[in-house]
Amino acid sequence: MDKTSSSPTAVETLTNLVADDLKAVNEAIVERMQSPVALIPQLAGHLIAAGGKRLRPMLTLASAQLLDYQGSKHIGLAACVEFIHTATLLHDDVVDESDLRRGQDSANAIWGNKPSVLVGDFLFSRSFELMVKADSLKVMEILSHASSVIAEGEVLQLITANDADATEEAYLEVIQAKTAQLFAAACHVGGLVAGATDAQEEALQSYGNNLGIAFQLIDDALDYSAKQAELGKAVGDDFRDGKMTLPVILAVARGDDEEKAFWKRTQEEQEFKDGDLEHALGLLNKHNTLEDTVLRARQYGEKAISDLDIFPDSAAKEALKGIVQFCIERAY
Amino acid sequence: MDKTSSSPTAVETLTNLVADDLKAVNEAIVERMQSPVALIPQLAGHLIAAGGKRLRPMLTLASAQLLDYQGSKHIGLAACVEFIHTATLLHDDVVDESDLRRGQDSANAIWGNKPSVLVGDFLFSRSFELMVKADSLKVMEILSHASSVIAEGEVLQLITANDADATEEAYLEVIQAKTAQLFAAACHVGGLVAGATDAQEEALQSYGNNLGIAFQLIDDALDYSAKQAELGKAVGDDFRDGKMTLPVILAVARGDDEEKAFWKRTQEEQEFKDGDLEHALGLLNKHNTLEDTVLRARQYGEKAISDLDIFPDSAAKEALKGIVQFCIERAY
Numbered sequence: 001m002d003k004t005s006s007s008p009t010a011v012e013t014l015t016n017l018v019a020d021d022l023k024a025v026n027e028a029i030v031e032r033m034q035s036p037v038a039l040i041p042q043l044a045g046h047l048i049a050a051g052g053k054r055l056r057p058m059l060t061l062a063s064a065q066l067l068d069y070q071g072s073k074h075i076g077l078a079a080c081v082e083f084i085h086t087a088t089l090l091h092d093d094v095v096d097e098s099d100l101r102r103g104q105d106s107a108n109a110i111w112g113n114k115p116s117v118l119v120g121d122f123l124f125s126r127s128f129e130l131m132v133k134a135d136s137l138k139v140m141e142i143l144s145h146a147s148s149v150i151a152e153g154e155v156l157q158l159i160t161a162n163d164a165d166a167t168e169e170a171y172l173e174v175i176q177a178k179t180a181q182l183f184a185a186a187c188h189v190g191g192l193v194a195g196a197t198d199a200q201e202e203a204l205q206s207y208g209n210n211l212g213i214a215f216q217l218i219d220d221a222l223d224y225s226a227k228q229a230e231l232g233k234a235v236g237d238d239f240r241d242g243k244m245t246l247p248v249i250l251a252v253a254r255g256d257d258e259e260k261a262f263w264k265r266t267q268e269e270q271e272f273k274d275g276d277l278e279h280a281l282g283l284l285n286k287h288n289t290l291e292d293t294v295l296r297a298r299q300y301g302e303k304a305i306s307d308l309d310i311f312p313d314s315a316a317k318e319a320l321k322g323i324v325q326f327c328i329e330r331a332y
Numbered sequence: 333m334d335k336t337s338s339s340p341t342a343v344e345t346l347t348n349l350v351a352d353d354l355k356a357v358n359e360a361i362v363e364r365m366q367s368p369v370a371l372i373p374q375l376a377g378h379l380i381a382a383g384g385k386r387l388r389p390m391l392t393l394a395s396a397q398l399l400d401y402q403g404s405k406h407i408g409l410a411a412c413v414e415f416i417h418t419a420t421l422l423h424d425d426v427v428d429e430s431d432l433r434r435g436q437d438s439a440n441a442i443w444g445n446k447p448s449v450l451v452g453d454f455l456f457s458r459s460f461e462l463m464v465k466a467d468s469l470k471v472m473e474i475l476s477h478a479s480s481v482i483a484e485g486e487v488l489q490l491i492t493a494n495d496a497d498a499t500e501e502a503y504l505e506v507i508q509a510k511t512a513q514l515f516a517a518a519c520h521v522g523g524l525v526a527g528a529t530d531a532q533e534e535a536l537q538s539y540g541n542n543l544g545i546a547f548q549l550i551d552d553a554l555d556y557s558a559k560q561a562e563l564g565k566a567v568g569d570d571f572r573d574g575k576m577t578l579p580v581i582l583a584v585a586r587g588d589d590e591e592k593a594f595w596k597r598t599q600e601e602q603e604f605k606d607g608d609l610e611h612a613l614g615l616l617n618k619h620n621t622l623e624d625t626v627l628r629a630r631q632y633g634e635k636a637i638s639d640l641d642i643f644p645d646s647a648a649k650e651a652l653k654g655i656v657q658f659c660i661e662r663a664y
Binding site: 035036037039040087088091094095113114115117118119120121122124125126128129132135137140141144145147148150151152154155156158159 | 367368369371372419420423426427445446447449450451452453454456457458460461464467469472473476477479480482483484486487488490491
């Protein structure tokens with residue numbers, strides 16, 4: 001991986017590159033989350049204003065810019081992508097019973113599960129209204145399909161949770177569906193409205209996919225890492241939920257009988273004792289599974305970067321490469 | 333209202349009229365709810381197979397037939413409408429914590445809230461995939477907008493619940509959004525693919541809207557009626573949830589101070605004693621609010637029937653008129 005393109009400010013570089021477009025996206029987001037039912041913009045605004053990096057919509061913008069797009073259809077699509085993401089987060093937090101999101105109380109913690117479910121539905125619906133406006137059958141197919149696949153991935157994750165025998169293969173299927181699909185669609189539709197060739201479409205989709213997998217691998221490593229607290233999330237959530245992510249799957253595979261019994265008790269039977277999280281961290285450390293998870297992320301990141309090879313050099317291409325580095329380096 | 337068109341078998345008449353198309357719709361529904369994630373078709377199938385009358389998709393089919401449509405786009409749209417409806421039911425049952433749906437255990441009672449939320453999302457997404465296939469921008473706008481309005485209505489209903497001072501106006505706004513909008517969209521898109529004129533589009537939309545309001549008024553009257561048990565739902569659910577529907581809103585308005593205090597205690601403060609439901613039924617009876625709710629439904633039903641005046645006489649027109657009668661007469 002080309003270390004010289006690595007930068008601690010890769011998100012800022014990307015943000016600056018697409019600054020004008022991103023302003024328009026933020027305006028579209030605020031406009032489209034309005035409703036005469038005041039609770040809707042309140043609840044949606046809580047989550048949307050809490051920030052997040054706008055990583056997915058920026059991918060749409062940068063992908064369009066990579067092809068020197070001069071139109072404005074990418075704005076609504078970027079907002080659409082963020083709405084799909086936000087709706088998913090709202091429902092995720094309900095399903096995971098999370099109290100914290102982006103360093104703040106989660107919407108379900110403040111307003112309860114009911115409004116979170118329904119406002120999530122509203123944002124999903126709004127995302128579809130936004131994609132219709134792009135007036136491109138292919139764009140609508142890509143985004144509506146991504147939305148289905150995400151839901152499938154979330155259900156699959158629910159099923160594989162609390163199964164200490166969950167396989168790496170099932171895990172990869174989950175993160176491909178719940179995370180990478182939207183990254184891929186975000187890049188793909190940005191290129192599509194900008195008139196990408198078939199090969200360019202494929203490259204953008206593959207870039208988004210590989211980036212998304214790398215992103216989620218790091219996310220799952222971070223859940224067991226001290227750095228996690230800095231990201232405004234609780235540490236060890238996945239452990240307590242029995243969500244079988246790669247660091248644990250590798251530790252189970254490499255563990256002896258006693259260790260396997262520990263994972264079975266905690267992840268499958270959800271029986272916890274004091275000190276279990278510390279013991280789990282010790283086992284991940286013993287078997288180097290956090291490092292191996294990051295290594296895996298690095299490999300996907302390298303693929304993402306090489307997916308961009310077919311595009312001529314540009315500021316957008318550099319920014320998209322930088323984002324890969326950023327996604328991986330937030331592990332450190 | 334033309335009593336001669338009334339028939340105890342209006343649903344059967346409609347079902348027979350659209351039988352071939354409905355078979356195709358059911359096949360599309362089964363096909364589109366498939367997923368490699370087995371829990372999805374299991375859970376969705378539980379609800380979809382449990383029956384329901386397929387009232388909304390049949391409205392799409394009959395509206396197309398009213399205009400002598402010979403194509404096949406109405407099939408996917410009818411399936412789309414049923415998917416939106418099913419997704420809404422799944423999330424409704426989570427929000428209402430209902431244990432019973434269509435005379436069976438609800439999906440959330442069997443599988444829990446989490447899969448119900450996520451499978452609902454999957455069905456929403458699938459509905460969007462289905463509407464994209466119609467390849468008509470206007471169809472997509474109508475259905476995606478209906479979907480947003482439904483979610484808005486559900487949030488509004490949540491807000492007006494447990495407010496003993498809820499107004500008839502707010503109630504009508506809720507049922508217009510959460511119920512009538514989809515009835516209207518179902519009819520509208522059926523006519524649209526069949527090449528309806530502007531006036532015909534407007535008439536179908538108005539018919540669906542008035543029918544939907546009548547349908548929901550009756551539904552809300554039934555919630556307090558002995559007939560309810562026959563429909564496979566629990567009696568008095570709305571009372572226990574403090575859902576402010578017209579029978580209660582009218583009873584509060586017509587009640588004396590003691591009665592108002594009763595409604596405030598039960599509906600707003602959610603404090604219940606033995607015999608409260610019976611007392612509530614007594615008050616509805618005293619003030620004739622169930623009859624008045626049915627009367628209101630009748631008025632909307634009459635409007636729905638007159639909306640069909642601009643269409644030449646046909647079997648489809650008679651069937652659509654019959655459905656209005658059916659929706660109202662299930663109150664008896």
